[in-house]
Amino acid sequence: MRKIGIIGGGSIGLLLAGYLSKANYEVTIYTNTEKQAKSLSTEKLILHNQQGTTAYTVNSIPFDQADYYTDDCLFVAVKQYHLKTLVPKLKDLPGSIRTMVFLQNGMGHLKYLNELTSKSENIYVGIVEHGALKKSDFVVTHTGIGELKIGSYRERQAKSSAIWENLTKVGFRTKHYSDWLQIMERKLVVNGVINPLTALYRVKNGELVRNPYFQKIMRQLFDEIAHVIDCNENDWEQILQICENTSENHSSMLRDIEEGRETEIEAITGVLLDKGNNQEMTLPLNKFIFNCVKGIELRERGGTK
Numbered sequence: 001m002r003k004i005g006i007i008g009g010g011s012i013g014l015l016l017a018g019y020l021s022k023a024n025y026e027v028t029i030y031t032n033t034e035k036q037a038k039s040l041s042t043e044k045l046i047l048h049n050q051q052g053t054t055a056y057t058v059n060s061i062p063f064d065q066a067d068y069y070t071d072d073c074l075f076v077a078v079k080q081y082h083l084k085t086l087v088p089k090l091k092d093l094p095g096s097i098r099t100m101v102f103l104q105n106g107m108g109h110l111k112y113l114n115e116l117t118s119k120s121e122n123i124y125v126g127i128v129e130h131g132a133l134k135k136s137d138f139v140v141t142h143t144g145i146g147e148l149k150i151g152s153y154r155e156r157q158a159k160s161s162a163i164w165e166n167l168t169k170v171g172f173r174t175k176h177y178s179d180w181l182q183i184m185e186r187k188l189v190v191n192g193v194i195n196p197l198t199a200l201y202r203v204k205n206g207e208l209v210r211n212p213y214f215q216k217i218m219r220q221l222f223d224e225i226a227h228v229i230d231c232n233e234n235d236w237e238q239i240l241q242i243c244e245n246t247s248e249n250h251s252s253m254l255r256d257i258e259e260g261r262e263t264e265i266e267a268i269t270g271v272l273l274d275k276g277n278n279q280e281m282t283l284p285l286n287k288f289i290f291n292c293v294k295g296i297e298l299r300e301r302g303g304t305k
């Protein structure tokens with residue numbers, strides 16, 4: 001398995017492309033725009049990390065002109081809200097895609113995975129605990145060292161374990177976990193606490209733990225989320241640790257707000273509120289935070305509803 005495709009040349013797509021190239025895979029990035037595909041082929045992909053700066057040669061093609069069938073594995077590194085239009089396109093492609101890995105935050109995408117089970121032998125979910133920041137169409141910085149957690153959503157013919165091992169060997173820690181739901185729920189709790197608060201306060205992840213007042217609200221939010229997802233003190237400690245490990249990071253939700261993009265609040269806090277509804281439980285703090293983020297999103301995107 002040497003040829004790997006990545007849909008989406010954003011922060012995570014570029015970061016992964018850099019490390020997969022370092023591990024000697026032939027990588028193709030399927031971009032949203034022709035402009036980015038051109039930049040990547042003329043400039044190469046530039047990865048900044050603790051070891052320095054390295055340029056990698058990658059293939060790059062706009063998604064709409066792509067031919068995925070030659071890839072042994074396809075990573076999907078777009079935002080949750082991009083999947084609404086992307087998944088029907090993937091579904092309508094003739095033939096099959098051997099292995100797909102979905103790297104979205106939140107859990108809103110599970111409904112789409114079921115639509116793709118006849119398309120792909122193996123479908124994995126990936127939980128990204130590394131931090132990444134895209135500096136331009138072809139430059140990315142590895143801003144937080146963490147782990148890429150992989151779970152098998154559906155696995156008919158597992159041949160992918162070498163990828164996880166090879167990524168780890170080149171400094172991008174990646175580990176397979178047998179219980180995909182558990183790893184997704186753990187990450188949902190992390191994102192449910194860190195992302196909306198950093199977006200509302202407009203602070204880097206590290207400031208949430210350094211400011212005792214922010215930390216108090218974090219804890220209240222965590223305690224409320226624990227009503228719908230089984231959490232314990234280890235989960236709380238992990239959230240604090242992630243804030244430390246990615247202290248200089250602007251969370252993906254803060255960046256979306258800063259750049260006037262849609263956020264993933266519906267796939268994160270929205271999913272938590274749905275879980276509450278299903279258990280006839282109200283989550284007032286989460287509801288408040290959901291509406292604050294939606295309101296700010298609307299304002300920053302210059303719209304009215």
Ligand SMILES: NC(=O)C1=CN([C@@H]2O[C@H](COP(=O)(O)OP(=O)(O)OC[C@H]3O[C@@H](n4cnc5c(N)ncnc54)[C@H](OP(=O)(O)O)[C@@H]3O)[C@@H](O)[C@H]2O)C=CC1
Nearest residue numbers: 008009010011012031032063078082104105128131132252
């Ligand atoms: N960045 C981080 O540190 C972390 C991110 N994550 C999660 O990883 C996922 C990806 O995040 P991130 O990389 O930051 O997001 P970005 O917004 O940086 O990247 C998404 C990319 O997908 C592209 N795209 C959208 N639609 C298509 C399409 N149809 N075909 C090809 N490309 C498309 C976008 O193009 P365009 O720019 O032109 O719109 C953009 O380049 C998210 O769910 C995020 O929450 C998780 C942990 C950390």
Ligand SMILES: CC(C)(CO)C(=O)C(=O)O
Nearest residue numbers: 105194246249250251252
């Ligand atoms: C782990 C964390 C909070 C890192 O910033 C993240 O997943 C995100 O920004 O979406």
